[in-house]
Amino acid sequence: MGSAPGSGRRTSAPSPSGRTRRSAHRHCRRLRPGVSEELIAEALSPYDGLLIATKGGYERSGPSGPRLKSGQLTGWIPSGSPGHLRSACEASLCRLELDRIDLYQLHTPDPSVPFAESIGALKDLQTEGKIRHIGVSNVTLEQLAVARTIAEIRTVQNRLDFSNGSWRDALIECERQGIGFIPYRPLRAWDDTAHRRALEPAASRLGASTNQIALAWLLALSTVTLPIPGTATSMHLEDNLAAAALLLDQDEIDAISAAVANPRGPHRFGRA
Secondary structure (H helix, E strand, O other), rough: OEEOOHHHHHHOOOOOOOOOOOHHHHHHHHOOOHHHHHOOOOHHOOOOOOOOEEEEEEEEEEEOOHHHHHHHEEEEEEEOOOOHHHHHHHHHHHHHHHEEOOOOOOOOOOOOOOOHHHHHHHHHHOOOOOEEEEEEEEEHHHHHHHHHHOOEEEEEEEEEOOOOOOHHHHHHHHHHHEEOOOOEEEHHHHHHHHHHHHHHHHHHHHOHHHHHHHHHHHHHHHOOEEEEOOOOHHHHHHHHHHHHHHOOOHHHHHHHHHHOOOOOOOOOOOOO
């Protein structure tokens, strides 16, 4: 099956999308992996003007449940073997109705597989034309350095966690290397009352929620940041998207940065 020029999408007619079955979505997610990709294809294929990203490197080990405090998914285990990554990528291609995935990220390093082997498997898939860009997730700076010796890494998706400075170190390194930084769980990071309070002045000035200011701050922090907040309803999605239009003053950006700074002190990022 052919592809449109300059695109990874299939040229055959997509399946009729119909209405997205929201009521079944959460139930299906508990039954088997990959349902979200099927829903994306149902709703959005043939993806005109969209960049499609997904991940591989986890396998179902049991029923889904709340994330652990560390951010680890319940009911999933890392699976970074070359064989699994190949089968996972090819399954994603089928579910998403694509011939090539624009951005494919390793979900997490697998402690039972040499990290270089996992990245090498993604490089092989890229060489074969099944992946356009490679990204990594939940990595240390040392692991990122290893990955960059094997393939061009375009994104790093790490958890936003103000309890330590690893997110800041990753962002600084991404800026240096021109790599996209995708902080996940960007709204769960603000549980500390003092951190949340730092968002209130800008929220009051702009007539916005503190969650919207948190996202606007991340976007203003650096040109390489792209936060990905979770979304459960269409109203929540619209609120999150509206944050992109909010313009924070530099004093507001600096005040929020200072509030969440690690003990090593503030750093002025690229967009400032």
